[in-house]
Amino acid sequence: MSAAGDLFMDQYPELPRTPVPVEPYVSDAFYDKERTAIFKRSWVNVGREADVAEAGQYFVRNIEIAETSVLVVRGSDGVVRAFHNMCSHRGNPVAWEARGKCRYFTCQFHGWAYDTKGALVHVSDADRFFGINLAENGLTPIHCGAWQGFIFINLADAPDESLEDFLAPVTEFIDGYPFTTMVKAHGYRAVENVNWKTLIEAQMEGWHLPYLHKNTLARTATDKGKRFKHAALKAFGPHSLVSSAAPETFSPSPVAAISFRYGVGTFDAFSVENETEGKGPKWHGAFDLYHIFPNFYVGMLRGTFFTYNVWPLARDKTVWEVTVYYPPVENAGQLFAQSVGSVGLRDTLREDAFTHEQIGRVIGSGAKKYFHLQDEETAIRNFLSAVNERVDA
Amino acid sequence: MTSLLPAGFDLLEPFLGLALPTERERHAAIGAASMAEVKAFYDAMLPVLPKALDHLNTLPLDALPSAERRLLDLCLAMAEAAMAVEMFDEVNPPYLMPVSRFEPVHDTWI
Secondary structure, three states: OOOOOHHHHHHOOOOOOOOOHHHHHHHHHHHHHHHHHOOOOOOOEEEHHHOOOOOEEEEEEEHHHEEEEEEEEEOOOOOOOEEEOOOOOOOOOOOOOOEEEEEEOOOOOOOOOEOOOOOEOOOOOHHOOOOOOOOHHHOOOOEEEEEEEEEEEEEEOOOOOOOOHHHHHHHHOOOOOHHHHHHEEEEEEEEEEEOHHHHHOOOOOOOOOOOOOOOOOOOHOOOOOOOOOOOOOEEEEOOEEEEEEOOOOOOOHHHHHHOOOOOOOOOOHHOOOOOOOOOOOOOOOOOEEEEEEEOOEEEEEOOEEEEEEOOOOHHHHHHHHHHHHHHHOOHHHHHHHHHHHHHHHHHHHHHHHHHHHHHHHHHHHHOOOOOOOOOOHHHHHHHHHHHHHHHHH | OOOOOOOHHHHHHHHOOOOOOOHHHHHHHHOOOOOHHHHHHHHHHHHHHHHHHHHOOOOOOHHHOHHHHHHHHHHHHHHHHHHHHHHHHHOOOOOOOOOOOOEEEEHHHO
């Protein structure tokens, strides 16, 4: 059997068409290389600017694979900065809460204090130390930037490229989406026994919809009995897009149909095509899912978007964070519509999570040395190529 | 005696055990019920759902009286019941990560 005609892969002749090796999913040595070559030097999303809307507001993001805890804070001067959450005295994290608001971070170990701009402002028992230069001992800064309200950090001493250059291949398509008009409505967090790449790759193709999600999302996003084909599939450097079209026919379930009359949900949004208008985003289909290398996804639908943040804890353990954004709720009907949408999305993603762990359970067996990818799975090849390029560098 | 639900929704009283304030609790309650019980709730709720939402929409969401709050929580429990009745045809479909591990974290945002 060989693939023929009308292939996404034809756009990317540099991508190999050969089977992909299993070794990178099961090798501790490969995971260690990913730590240094990817997670300690890539731009990664850690939150939204709205999470630190006011001066003094902060949140903490532990990044286990990068062996640090990141403190993101809006300073008293209004600037959002990121620091290693680590006291200059003996390394204790200065912020212990996941989020909060303060004027100073006081280390709970021995009382050293830092202001919201990261400056060391108090050393306890300073006269008993042997010379501490306050100016040289502030919190260690981390490169930090924002795009469309998404805060990114880069742990490298000197990032290989600016955040702007890093995102440039996708911004021309995404910019204009009304991200800032929507707020966090629902969120889910799972700790899964699986390699992070298996989790990432499962979201990189819609081909599994009519199979794995036959009870849930498939009825909203695909035409029964028809071969699944992405509306668009594009690689943008290390990033990629998979887009699914609205189905030709869509009959919502009774509860979903009622919910559509009261507000925006997820199921109805999957079922309507988007038109590119004016300064809005350049749509490819009803659902445009962008992967921002290495561990971030933005899924754009009409009237709602969601994000995935994927955080490796170990070679075979990964956190999946799902956040669903909607316009602020004004009444019970809208809350109901959003809840129907989010519960439907939740159960679809629970099907994915179950499958991730099924794969995680057997992948270390050594039974398979290679996996196979078809044309609709081109984004996975692009992702693996970006991973390998960095690990081999 | 003050009614537990707004006037006109008395028929939902047998299901007040599902009027719970968080997604996690509503999911657990539906999961602990039998398919027959969930179907009975679904069948009772579906015809009055638009009337319930229309009524709730006349009131400010952040200041609902306790009877209306219970009615809202029953509407939200319908989101869970719909998955069991309309999508899976069972209360605890087997091949999903349990919600106890795929944890809703938004209940802490409100």
